[in-house]
Amino acid sequence: MVLTITEENYLKAIFSLGCSGEGGANNQSIAEKLSINPASVTDMLRRLHEKKFIDYNRADGAKLTKEGLKLTIKTVRKHRLWETFLVEKMNFSWSEVHEVAEQLEHIQSDKLLNELDKMLGYPKFDPHGDPIPDAQGKMPITKAKPLPDIEIGRKVRVVNVADNSPSFLKYLDKQEIGLNNILVVKEIQDFDKSVLVELKGKKEVFLSHEASKKIFVE
């Protein structure tokens, strides 16, 4: 049951593509997510299927098997715990952690993983508000909504961001929007769907539709 780093990355891609959208992950979306040629993806999907980590066919796309899901969730757990570690203990900002966590998630040591979890106080969410699976693979389910779905006037709390790219996160930093911040939705522009929100201290900022779709609140 020992996966290569490459295999772990494919499984993770299939996992995250499978979360959004109900069907499996199709070749093209995996290729895009991993910046790899579709022909290479075909190859790897065949191998992952042979190893019983995924089911795959052209119509339904790739879906993790029970075994594949178990292994993938462990990788996700590692990724998110390491991100939390980097922010909580190593003075990283939320825009810096993802790249390093992409490396750290492949470290194999159950003891280290458990100690990390303990040191961080068994956190439930990572610095981007993503749920951290526990040692049994269970993770909390939240019913957060994207900002554009909120009625005008509601006061909400930012609980998750659906894009971990440094460019997006730095943009949020600049707008002074962070996890757990309280926002009030003031208005949504008709012509471009941009959202006007009030931050703490009465400060108001416009968020593009593009950006606001990726901000999840409760």
Added chain:
Amino acid sequence: MVLTITEENYLKAIFSLGCSGEGGANNQSIAEKLSINPASVTDMLRRLHEKKFIDYNRADGAKLTKEGLKLTIKTVRKHRLWETFLVEKMNFSWSEVHEVAEQLEHIQSDKLLNELDKMLGYPKFDPHGDPIPDAQGKMPITKAKPLPDIEIGRKVRVVNVADNSPSFLKYLDKQEIGLNNILVVKEIQDFDKSVLVELKGKKEVFLSHEASKKIFVE
């Protein structure tokens, strides 16, 4: 200047073989250290030479170039800082850290490395008493001697162990010998060169010549 994990491991092997013994590292010793076939080593030595990380010829063996040395020392720094981290912050024992550090040493993040160093208080030695190169690549030089070279009756302090294998380190644990422990050399047996030492609390133990050669004291 981006090395593969495999290249880093070869350079590290050449480095450590070059430290002991004045000449370079020969093919066979590298092959043994990495558990790799000599024919494969020939291959890799050629590639490392082409990339200007080593000088190599059959007579003198492999020697790191200035560039190669710089990169290798950084890997050693990472390895030893991570080992220190595991012991100081993650409740690992000195016999458990090496294997995990072999993985962690390949993580690429200058910020993480600096923060790690800072969090640990800029340590000078790792859990086995090996010197940790600083950010400039400088490391303290000590004049420790192996236990069999000490005169009878001298009181000394354990400052380094020259074998990081779990089996050796667990053996030392069992004998209650650890870093910084004070020992008195009571006698050296003629027939097998085993060493009788007195530990704190007057307890006395025999150490085989094999073991005592690997215990460095001051």
Added chain:
DNA sequence: TATTAAAATTAGGTTAGTCTAAATTATTGT
């Protein structure tokens, strides 16, 4: 010095993971 043994290299192969270009299958718009 000639013979033998050890060390290193060469030759030829394998596997994982990638690529490009060409062929095949599906989907879609008219």
Added chain:
DNA sequence: ACAATAATTTAGACTAACCTAATTTTAATA
């Protein structure tokens, strides 16, 4: 229903890192 377009797969190649078996070079010893 059919042509155009999009998605996927096949075919053929490449690189890094390894292997075994055979050969060559160097060292040791009789």
